[in-house]
Amino acid sequence: MDFFSKDKKTALSAKHQAQLIAFGPVIFQVAKVTRDTGILTVIEESGSIGITLEEIAKKVKLSNYGVRVLLESSLGMELITVNNGKYVLARTGYFILHDPLTRVNMDFIQDVNYKGLFHLEESIRNEKPEGLKELGNWPTVYEGLSQLPPHIQKSWFAFDHFFSDIAFPKVLPLVYKEGIKNILDIGGNTGKWAIASVRFKDDVHVTIVDLPGQANMAKKRIEELGLTDRVSFYPVNLLDEKQKLPKGADAIWMSQFLDCFSEAEIVSILKRCAEAIDDNGYVLILEAFWDTQRFETAAFCLQQTSIYFTALANGNSQMYDSRVFIKCIHDAGFKIIEQVDNIGLSHTLLKCKKA
Numbered sequence: 341m342d343f344f345s346k347d348k349k350t351a352l353s354a355k356h357q358a359q360l361i362a363f364g365p366v367i368f369q370v371a372k373v374t375r376d377t378g379i380l381t382v383i384e385e386s387g388s389i390g391i392t393l394e395e396i397a398k399k400v401k402l403s404n405y406g407v408r409v410l411l412e413s414s415l416g417m418e419l420i421t422v423n424n425g426k427y428v429l430a431r432t433g434y435f436i437l438h439d440p441l442t443r444v445n446m447d448f449i450q451d452v453n454y455k456g457l458f459h460l461e462e463s464i465r466n467e468k469p470e471g472l473k474e475l476g477n478w479p480t481v482y483e484g485l486s487q488l489p490p491h492i493q494k495s496w497f498a499f500d501h502f503f504s505d506i507a508f509p510k511v512l513p514l515v516y517k518e519g520i521k522n523i524l525d526i527g528g529n530t531g532k533w534a535i536a537s538v539r540f541k542d543d544v545h546v547t548i549v550d551l552p553g554q555a556n557m558a559k560k561r562i563e564e565l566g567l568t569d570r571v572s573f574y575p576v577n578l579l580d581e582k583q584k585l586p587k588g589a590d591a592i593w594m595s596q597f598l599d600c601f602s603e604a605e606i607v608s609i610l611k612r613c614a615e616a617i618d619d620n621g622y623v624l625i626l627e628a629f630w631d632t633q634r635f636e637t638a639a640f641c642l643q644q645t646s647i648y649f650t651a652l653a654n655g656n657s658q659m660y661d662s663r664v665f666i667k668c669i670h671d672a673g674f675k676i677i678e679q680v681d682n683i684g685l686s687h688t689l690l691k692c693k694k695a
C-alpha cells in the first residue's frame with residue numbers, strides 16, 4: 341500500500357468516507373449489538389431466502405422497533421441487504437460474525453478502549469494516557485493488567501495473543517537456529533514464548549522479565565505446567581532507568597514489547613540490553629510495523645492500534661513505522677544483521693548485534 345500516492349477518490353466517495361467517520365461510533369455500536377444479540381446469526385441462518393423483520397424480532401426476543409433501527413443502520417453500512425422485505429447477510433456482515441481478526445479488534449476496542457478514547461485530545465495535549473482513568477488508577481495500563489476486570493482483561497489478552505500466537509510457531513526455528521540456550525524474554529507476559537521455547541528445544545532456559553504483577557501471573561502458569569526448572573523470573577519495571585537486566589544470556593527476546601515505549605525509552609532499554617549481553621549476544625525483536633505490511637487492511641489496523649497506546653496504554657508509544665524504530669536500534673549501538681518481514685499476520689523479526 342502506498343500511502344504517499346496521489347488521492348484518487350472522487351468527491352462523492354470521499355464524502356461518503358467522511359460520513360463513515362462522522363458516524364463511526366454509531367456504526368461500531370450497531371455492528372456489535374447486531375452481532376451480540378444474535379440478529380446477524382438469525383439472518384445468516386435464513387440463507388439466501390432471507391428473513392423478515394418480524395421473524396427476526398421474534399427469534400431474538402427484541403421489539404420490532406429495536407430490530408428495525410438496527411437493521412436499517414446495518415443496511416446503510418452494508419452488513420446486510422434486503423430483497424422484497426427479507427434480510428440477507430452481506431459479506432461484511434459475515435466478517436463481523438466470523439472473522440477472528442475482526443472479533444478480537446472489535447472486543448478490544450469496546451472493552452478496553454471505547455470509553456477511554458473520549459479523552460484522546462487531552463492525552464495528546466498532556467502526553468499522558470488520560471483515557472486510562474476509565475479503567476483504573478495506574479500510571480500505565482501495564483501496571484493494571486493483572487487487576488483489570490475479567491472481561492476487559494480477556495479482551496486485552498485475546499488481542500495481544502492473537503498476533504503473537506500466529507507468529508510464534510513460525511519464528512521459533514528462526515530464533516533457535518543460532519544455538520541459543522539461555523534467553524531473556526523481556527515483556528514475557530503470560531509466559532507463552534517461554535513455554536513455546538522450552539517445548540521447542542530441550543536445552544533452552546528462558547528468564548521472563550516483566551513487571552511484578554505480570555511476572556507473578558506467568559509464574560503461576562509455569563508452576564502449573566511443571567516447568568520451573570526451565571523458566572526463571574526477573575520482575576522489574578524497566579521504565580526506571582536505574583534498573584539493569586541480568587547478565588549472561590546468549591540472547592534477548594522482545595516480542596511486541598518495545599512498541600510499549602517512546603523512542604527515548606526504547607533507546608534506554610536497548611542500551612541496557614547491550615550491557616547485559618556480551619559482544620556475540622543477540623537482540624531479537626519481533627514487531628509489527630505499519631509500513632512493512634503487504635495488505636492495506638493490516639497497515640490500517642496497526643495505524644489505528646497506535647491510538648490505544650496514546651489514550652489508554654501510556655500516552656507516548658505506538659505501532660511504529662519501521663524507519664523510526666530502526667533509528668532507535670542504531671542510536672542504542674546495535675546493527676541489524678537480518679530482517680525477516682511478513683511473519684504470521686503482520687510481524688517482522690529483527691536480529692541485532694552490537695555494532
Ligand SMILES: C[S@@+](CC[C@H](N)C(=O)[O-])C[C@H]1O[C@@H](n2cnc3c(N)ncnc32)[C@H](O)[C@@H]1O
Nearest residue numbers: 482504527529550551554576577578579595596
Ligand atoms: C504487549 S505485551 C507483549 C507480550 C508478549 N511478549 C507477546 O508477544 O505477546 C507487553 C508486555 O510488556 C510488559 N511491560 C510493559 N511495560 C513494562 C515495564 N515498564 N517493565 C517491564 N515490563 C513491561 C507488560 O507487562 C506486558 O507483559
